[in-house]
Amino acid sequence: MTEALLEVKDLKTYFHTENGVVPSVDGVSFSIKKGETIAVVGESGSGKSVTSLSIMGLVGSPGKIVDGKILFEGKDLTTISNRDMRKLRGNEIAMIFQEPLTSLNPLFTVGNQISESIKLHQKASKEEAKVKSIEMLRKVGIPRPEKVYSSYPHMLSGGMRQRVMIAMALSCNPKLLIADEPTTALDVTIQAQILQLMRNLIHENDTSIMLITHDLGVVAEMVDTVIVMYAGQVVEYTDVYTIFKEPKHPYTKGLLDSTPKIHELKDELQSIEGTVPAPGTITKGCRFQTRCPLATSKCFSEEPELKEIRPNHQVRCWLHEEGEVAI
Amino acid sequence: MGKYLIRRLLQVIPVLFIISFVVFCLVFVAGDPVALMLPEDASQEDIELLRESLGLNEPFHIQYFTYMLGLVQLDFGDSFRYNQSALPIVLERLPATLELAIAAMIIAIVIAIPFGIWSATKKNSPVDFLATGGAVLWKAMPNFWLGIMLILLFSVTLGWFPVSGRGDLSHLVLPAITLGTGIAAEMTRLIRSSMLEILNQDYIRTAKSKGIRNFFVINKHAFRNALIPVVTITALQTSTLVGGTLVTETVFSWPGLGQLLIQAVNTRDMAIVQASVFVIAFIVILMNLIADILYKILDPRIKY
Amino acid sequence: MSVNTETQNQNQVVSSVEKKQTTNGFVRWMRLLLKSKTGTFGLIIVLAVILVAIFAKYLAPYDPNMINPAAMLKPPFWLEGGSMEHILGTDNLGRDILSRIIYGSQVSLAVGLAAVALAGVIGVFVGLVAGYYGGFIDNVLMRLVDSFLAIPTILFALVILSIFGPSVTTLIVVLGITNWVQYARLVRGEVLSIKEREFVKAAKSIGVRDNKIILKHLLPNVISPFIVISTLSVATTIILEASLSFLGLGIQPPTISWGGILSDGRDYIATSWWLATFPGLAITITVLAIIFLGDWLRDVLDPRSAK
Numbered sequence: 001m002t003e004a005l006l007e008v009k010d011l012k013t014y015f016h017t018e019n020g021v022v023p024s025v026d027g028v029s030f031s032i033k034k035g036e037t038i039a040v041v042g043e044s045g046s047g048k049s050v051t052s053l054s055i056m057g058l059v060g061s062p063g064k065i066v067d068g069k070i071l072f073e074g075k076d077l078t079t080i081s082n083r084d085m086r087k088l089r090g091n092e093i094a095m096i097f098q099e100p101l102t103s104l105n106p107l108f109t110v111g112n113q114i115s116e117s118i119k120l121h122q123k124a125s126k127e128e129a130k131v132k133s134i135e136m137l138r139k140v141g142i143p144r145p146e147k148v149y150s151s152y153p154h155m156l157s158g159g160m161r162q163r164v165m166i167a168m169a170l171s172c173n174p175k176l177l178i179a180d181e182p183t184t185a186l187d188v189t190i191q192a193q194i195l196q197l198m199r200n201l202i203h204e205n206d207t208s209i210m211l212i213t214h215d216l217g218v219v220a221e222m223v224d225t226v227i228v229m230y231a232g233q234v235v236e237y238t239d240v241y242t243i244f245k246e247p248k249h250p251y252t253k254g255l256l257d258s259t260p261k262i263h264e265l266k267d268e269l270q271s272i273e274g275t276v277p278a279p280g281t282i283t284k285g286c287r288f289q290t291r292c293p294l295a296t297s298k299c300f301s302e303e304p305e306l307k308e309i310r311p312n313h314q315v316r317c318w319l320h321e322e323g324e325v326a327i
Numbered sequence: 328m329g330k331y332l333i334r335r336l337l338q339v340i341p342v343l344f345i346i347s348f349v350v351f352c353l354v355f356v357a358g359d360p361v362a363l364m365l366p367e368d369a370s371q372e373d374i375e376l377l378r379e380s381l382g383l384n385e386p387f388h389i390q391y392f393t394y395m396l397g398l399v400q401l402d403f404g405d406s407f408r409y410n411q412s413a414l415p416i417v418l419e420r421l422p423a424t425l426e427l428a429i430a431a432m433i434i435a436i437v438i439a440i441p442f443g444i445w446s447a448t449k450k451n452s453p454v455d456f457l458a459t460g461g462a463v464l465w466k467a468m469p470n471f472w473l474g475i476m477l478i479l480l481f482s483v484t485l486g487w488f489p490v491s492g493r494g495d496l497s498h499l500v501l502p503a504i505t506l507g508t509g510i511a512a513e514m515t516r517l518i519r520s521s522m523l524e525i526l527n528q529d530y531i532r533t534a535k536s537k538g539i540r541n542f543f544v545i546n547k548h549a550f551r552n553a554l555i556p557v558v559t560i561t562a563l564q565t566s567t568l569v570g571g572t573l574v575t576e577t578v579f580s581w582p583g584l585g586q587l588l589i590q591a592v593n594t595r596d597m598a599i600v601q602a603s604v605f606v607i608a609f610i611v612i613l614m615n616l617i618a619d620i621l622y623k624i625l626d627p628r629i630k631y
Numbered sequence: 632m633s634v635n636t637e638t639q640n641q642n643q644v645v646s647s648v649e650k651k652q653t654t655n656g657f658v659r660w661m662r663l664l665l666k667s668k669t670g671t672f673g674l675i676i677v678l679a680v681i682l683v684a685i686f687a688k689y690l691a692p693y694d695p696n697m698i699n700p701a702a703m704l705k706p707p708f709w710l711e712g713g714s715m716e717h718i719l720g721t722d723n724l725g726r727d728i729l730s731r732i733i734y735g736s737q738v739s740l741a742v743g744l745a746a747v748a749l750a751g752v753i754g755v756f757v758g759l760v761a762g763y764y765g766g767f768i769d770n771v772l773m774r775l776v777d778s779f780l781a782i783p784t785i786l787f788a789l790v791i792l793s794i795f796g797p798s799v800t801t802l803i804v805v806l807g808i809t810n811w812v813q814y815a816r817l818v819r820g821e822v823l824s825i826k827e828r829e830f831v832k833a834a835k836s837i838g839v840r841d842n843k844i845i846l847k848h849l850l851p852n853v854i855s856p857f858i859v860i861s862t863l864s865v866a867t868t869i870i871l872e873a874s875l876s877f878l879g880l881g882i883q884p885p886t887i888s889w890g891g892i893l894s895d896g897r898d899y900i901a902t903s904w905w906l907a908t909f910p911g912l913a914i915t916i917t918v919l920a921i922i923f924l925g926d927w928l929r930d931v932l933d934p935r936s937a938k
Contacts, residue, residue, distance in 0.1 A: 058535055082541075089538035097536075102529040106628055107551050117537040152627040168537070341774055353794050467919035469870050469890075471877050472911030475897055479908070483901050490901075570783035574874050578897075588786070589878055592793035600790060607786055 004031040004071075005208050006055070006176055011068035013047075013054045022279045024050040024063065026232035029306075032176065037202065037209040039219045039240075041255065042229035045276035048212045051229070052178045055210075056095055057085045072176070091121040094169035098181040100161035104153035110137075111149035114168045121172045136167040140197060159190035166197065173205055180212045195222060216259040220244060228252045231287040232279050234306055238313040246326075248315040250292050253327055286318065294319060294327065335619060339612050346608050351394050354597050355387060403605070404598040408591070413598035417584060417606050423493055424583035427506065428572055430499055434507025435514055442511075443518025444553075447526060448545055458515050465512030470571050474505040474578035491580035502579040506571050510564070517560055521553040528552070555625050562618030565611045663931050670927030676920030684736040691730035692718075696885050699725030704903045720905045722895060728905065732913050735889040738882055739917065742803055742872045743865045749807025751861060754814020761815065762822025763845065769819070776812050784809040785874060792880045802881055806868050813860055821852050855932035862925035866918045873914050889914050 013025040025047045032038050040048040053059045055070055057077060070077040072093065077085065097103040105113060114136060115129035124132065130149070137145035140163040153161055162182060169177055179198065183191035199222050202209055211223060219226055219240065226243045228236040228251065236249040247253045254272040274291045282289065285300040292299065298318050306316040309324050319325050385393070397404065403413040446458035465473075481501060482490040488501050525531065526549055534548040535541075573585035580586065584603060591599035623629045664670050683690060705721040706712050707728075719728040761772040779787075788805045795801045825848045834844050875881035876890030877897075884891065889910040896906025 056536055058532060086538040086540060089536055091538055095536040097529060097533060099529050103533045105530040105534065105548050105552070107626065108548075116534075116539065120538060154628045165533075168533075342777055345774060350790065353790060356794065463919065463922060464915075467866070467870075467922055468915045469873050469877075469893075469911065469918075471874060472893060472907070472914065475893070475900060475907045476911065479900055479904050483904075566783035566786075570785035573783070573785055573789070574878065577878060588789065589880075592789045592880065595793055597793075600793060604786060604790060607783065611783070 003034065005034045005036075005073065006210075007031040007069070007071040008051070008055070009069040009071070011051065011054060011070060012066045013050050013059055013063055014066045015063045017062055023232055024279050025054060026279070027068070028229070028232075028234055029068075030227050030234065030237060032208050032210060034175070034208055035202075035206045036225060037211060037223045038225045038227065039211045039213055039223040040227045040229060041213060041216065041219060043214055043276050045231070045278070046229040047232040047279070048229050049180055052095070052180055052210065052212055055178060056089060056093065087121070090117045090169075090174075091172045092174055093176045093178065094172065094174035095178040096162070096165050096169050096180065096182045099185050100158050100165055101185065103165060104161055106153055109150050109152055110156070110164050114149075114164070114171055117168065118171050132171065133167075136171045137164070139201070140164070140167040140170075141193075142167070158186055159194065162186060162190075162194055163197070166194070166201070170201055170205070170207070174207060176208045176210065177202075178210045178212070181214070182211075183218065184213075184215070191218075198222070216255060228255070231276055231282070233287060233316065234314070235288065235316045236314065237306070242313055248309060248313065248320060248324070248327065249288075249317050250294050250319070250327060251288050254291075254293075286316075331623075332620075335616055339616070342612060343605075343608065346604070347395070347398055348391075350601055350604055351391055354601065355390065403602040406591075406596050406598045408594055408596045408599070413602040414606075416599060417587065417602045420582065420584045420587045421606065423581060424572055424576070424585060426493075426499065427502055427575065427581055427583060428568060430503035431506035431510060431568070431571075431575075434503055435510035438508065438511040439514035439518055443515045444522055444545060444550060446515070447519045447522030447553075450523065455519075458519065462512040462516045465508060470505060470509045471574045471578045473509070474502065474575055477501050477505055478578075493582050502575050502581055505578070506568070506575045509571055510568060513564060513567075514557070514561060517557050518553060521556045522549060525549045525552045551625065555622060558618050558621050558625065562615050565614040569607050569611060660931075664927065667927050667930070669923040670930075673920040673923030673925075673927060676916060677924055680736055680917050680920070681740065683733055684740050687733050687737055691727075691733040693727040693730040695726060695730040695734040695887050697726060701725065704899065704906075706903070707905050719909050720903070722892075722906050723899060723903075728892070728909055731887050731892050732889065732910055734887045735892060735910065735913070736917070738799070738886060738888040739869050739872060739914070742799065742806065742882075742888075743868045745803045746806035746810060746868045746872075747861050747864045749803060750810035750864060751814055751857070753807065754811035755818050757811065758815040758818025759822060759849075762819040762826070765823075765826075772815070773819075776815060779809075779812050784871065788871065788875055789878075789880060792875065797875075797880050797883050799882065799886065802872065802875065806871060809871070810864050810868065813864075814857070817853060817856055817860065818849070821849055825849060825852070858932060859925055859929040862921060862928055866921040866925065869914065869918055869921070 008031065009029050011025055011028045012023065015022040015024055028047070028051055030038070040051060042048045050059065050063065053063075054065055055072075055077065059065065065078050068078065072088065075084075077088070104110070111130065111133055114133040115124075115126070118124050118129040118132050119126070122129075122132075134145045134149050137148055142148050142160065142163055148156065148160070148164070153164070156164065162185075166182075182198070183194050186194060195218060198209070201207070209223075211218070213219060223240050226236075226238065226240050227234055228243075228249060230251050236243070236247065236252045243252060244256065247256055251272070258271045272291055277287065277290060285298075285302060286292070286295070286304050289295050289299045296318065302318075304316050304318045304321075306314050307320065308314050309320045319327065383390070401414055405411060406413045406416055409416055442454070442458040442461075446452075446455035449455055478490055478501060481487045488497050492498055522545075526545075531544060531549055534544045539548075572583065573588060575581065576583045576585035577589055584606065587599065588603040590596075591603065664674060699721065702717065702721050702725040704723055705714070705717050705725075707720045708715050708718050710720075717727050717729070719732070721727055722731070757772055757775075761769040787809055791805045791808075792801060822845055825845050828848075872881055872888065873890030873893070876888045877894045879894060882888035882891055892910040893907050893914075896903070896908075896910065899906050
């Protein structure tokens with residue numbers, strides 16, 4: 001087993017608001033190996049985006065990492081200086097955001113924005129950065145990269161802009177790429193292209209990827225390991241085959257049942273009733289209690305632990321307390 | 328660009344036209360300047376004679392036509408106080424006013440940009456409190472009172488600067504601070520709220536995720552975006568600036584357009600009043616035009 | 632079990648809503664007001680100034696226009712030569728500054744309120760007409776708005792005052808006319824957006840007169856910004872009035888205005904600083920209070936525009 005590139009240990013990121021403390025990420029642990037692609041799955045409000053921003057050190061006020069460790073190649077990112085963090089950001093850890101339309105600065109050319117990080121992290125001259133930027137634009141499949149280099153973001157389509165974002169993120173050959181719902185805002189046909197592109201680029205560079213998504217279709221196509229998050233916690237954590245074949249948490253099951261599958265055509269898709277409860281509102285018992293079809297009285301009184309029910313398969317559910325149960 | 332400029336300049340014409348019409352109507356309604364132009368013991372015949380020669384007995388539309396005919400030749404009539412054409416008198420005062428306005432604008436920018444940015448990036452900090460509190464206080468303080476208080480402190484008590492008049496740089500300091508801080512207050516508030524909005528944008532997060540130093544994130548990525556609304560609104564504020572100049576000039580006996588205008592108003596020297604109004608309106612419109620052009624330079628999304 | 636908790640939760644929610652509704656509206660407002668320190672300050676000062684203006688006759692220690700050659704240019708009581716007889720000192724004619732400031736509040740408030748009311752009437756009318764008829768009329772009216780913005784308010788006021796001569800009525804009319812633009816914009820924008828809504832189009836298509844619908848939907852939408860604009864307009868109007876009076880074109884003696892007292896005091900700045908200082912402070916504090924009150928009203932009435 002190869003060494004872990006990133007290890008998140010018992011991460012807690014809380015938001016201190018006027019109405020009290022909101023525990024958006026509440027004791028999350030996982031690790032990413034070199035070259036591994038991991039997916040963090042969950043509905044909005046589950047804490048997956050805040051987890052990724054915590055790793056980047058970009059949780060804005062009033063949010064704060066209150067506990068836990070984020071070890072990147074052994075260095076704890078929660079304790080290193082701003083200066084050292086900046087050296088990692090965009091260089092060793094890069095991020096792609098959900099909204100390509102608003103994630104590029106409208107007042108600067110695409111070229112300016114890509115070469116900015118190349119100049120910063122690789123100490124490249126203006127000309128070198130330009131050559132490298134155009135090369136990156138070509139790599140992400142942008143036609144006429146020289147022209148796009150001097151274009152402004154508003155002149156490009158959403159798919160093109162996401163390609164630019166990818167080019168920007170990968171321009172310094174990061175060891176870890178965090179992609180926060182990179183295809184959600186795009187058309188379905190463009191989504192497939194972008195995913196294909198990301199897959200190719202990973203294999204070329206041996207980059208680890210942390211993919212944040214709510215789309216299990218994307219997960220099946222490109223990841224090795226899956227983390228399912230609910231209300232700020234990890235509820236299930238295992239490899240992608242097991243998730244699809246034998247989900248052990250009722251929430252995972254619910255997510256799978258609400259994803260359309262081609263080979264088992266059903267009349268109607270099931271959905272999970274309700275929405276993720278606001279963090280901090282459920283103080284007693286399992287956080288999925290309000291929406292769980294299998295909840296028992298224990299689920300309302302005691303909070304389950306994340307437990308390894310078999311090697312490399314962790315579940316946070318009382319159902320499997322006395323051994324594995326099929327659900 | 329050229330086409331846009333022409334279109335924009337053409338839009339100025341109706342505005343100037345309306346202003347001229349309104350000014351003419353007001354002067355027409357005001358009636359006779361004759362009584363003021365002749366000695367008090369002038370006979371009825373003299374008055375009639377002067378009225379006739381000034382064309383004041385003509386009907387409204389004829390008078391308006393004569394007035395417009397003069398206007399297109401930049402002739403606003405003669406000032407009876409100075410006994411010469413009004414426009415040159417007004418233009419002669421313009422440099423003093425521009426000097427004051429430009430100095431004030433520089434002071435405003437020097438104060439407003441750092442404070443606006445700083446208070447937005449350090450929201451709820453002491454600096455933010457100072458900036459927002461100062462902005463409200465300056466808004467509440469009548470500008471002329473601030474000027475008087477500055478004179479009281481720096482001229483009367485400390486004797487650092489002259490009390491009034493125009494001359495070397497020391498004369499400029501107090502009036503420029505009076506006017507400049509007044510504009511800075513509004514500008515700081517604008518930059519702050521504009522920056523606060525921009526700092527929440529996705530592209531700021533992108534810039535941070537690239538590992539760019541906070542200083543550059545704020546001053547390169549955020550500030551240029553924040554400047555766009557600020558430029559627009561500042562241009563709209565030119566009329567406030569001009570209004571402020573009028574009052575400040577009076578407080579400091581600054582020999583500019585404002586002082587001239589207020590004297591003219593007091594003596595009902597309508598030719599000077601009309602010429603001043605036109606010059607000022609023209610400057611305001613010009614400033615808006617410049618702002619529009621600046622706006623397009625700053626924002627590549629706007630097409631001409 | 633799970634159903635049970637949900638109903639319990641719902642019960643709690645319902646009961647808390649009921650509680651809110653049964654609490655007196657006034658109490659709720661006061662609670663909101665007390666939450667904001669500046670809002671509380673604003674309200675207290677504004678109420679105080681209003682009371683002072685109403686009861687000026689009883690509060691002022693002297694007749695504000697009483698000339699007293701025996702007590703000229705007396706400093707305020709805490710300075711040497713000052714006494715408790717004239718707390719804030721006297722002016723060059725021996726008139727009591729405190730009494731003059733107390734009486735001055737009447738003009739400031741009256742002119743401010745009257746001018747803003749007039750501005751509101753003009754603005755709403757123009758806005759309604761422009762928004763309702765649209766097309767050419769709208770275009771003409773909006774160009775008119777542009778022209779107004781191109782002329783500095785004070786300049787416009789100066790020109791009119793120079794023609795009609797300064798008087799309280801002229802001043803109110805002038806200040807009213809210079810202030811209507813923002814109301815016109817507000818109402819026009821709202822009318823245009825209401826006109827675009829589906830139900831208005833639908834109602835129109837079945838022959839219902841749309842001006843009725845527009846008026847019905849306009850009021851609830853504009854009332855909050857209207858109150859906020861009006862409050863802040865009173866603040867700017869008071870400053871403008873003071874500026875004009877300072878320039879000698881506003882309120883004329885013997886009527887007392889803060890700007891007028893200030894203007895008198897300017898000539899004595901070298902020897903008697905209190906003449907110009909106190910009326911200025913009165914203006915500043917009053918305007919500050921109105922701004923605070925307006926900001927608070929905006930936060931409470933219009934959460935969308937909250938900072």
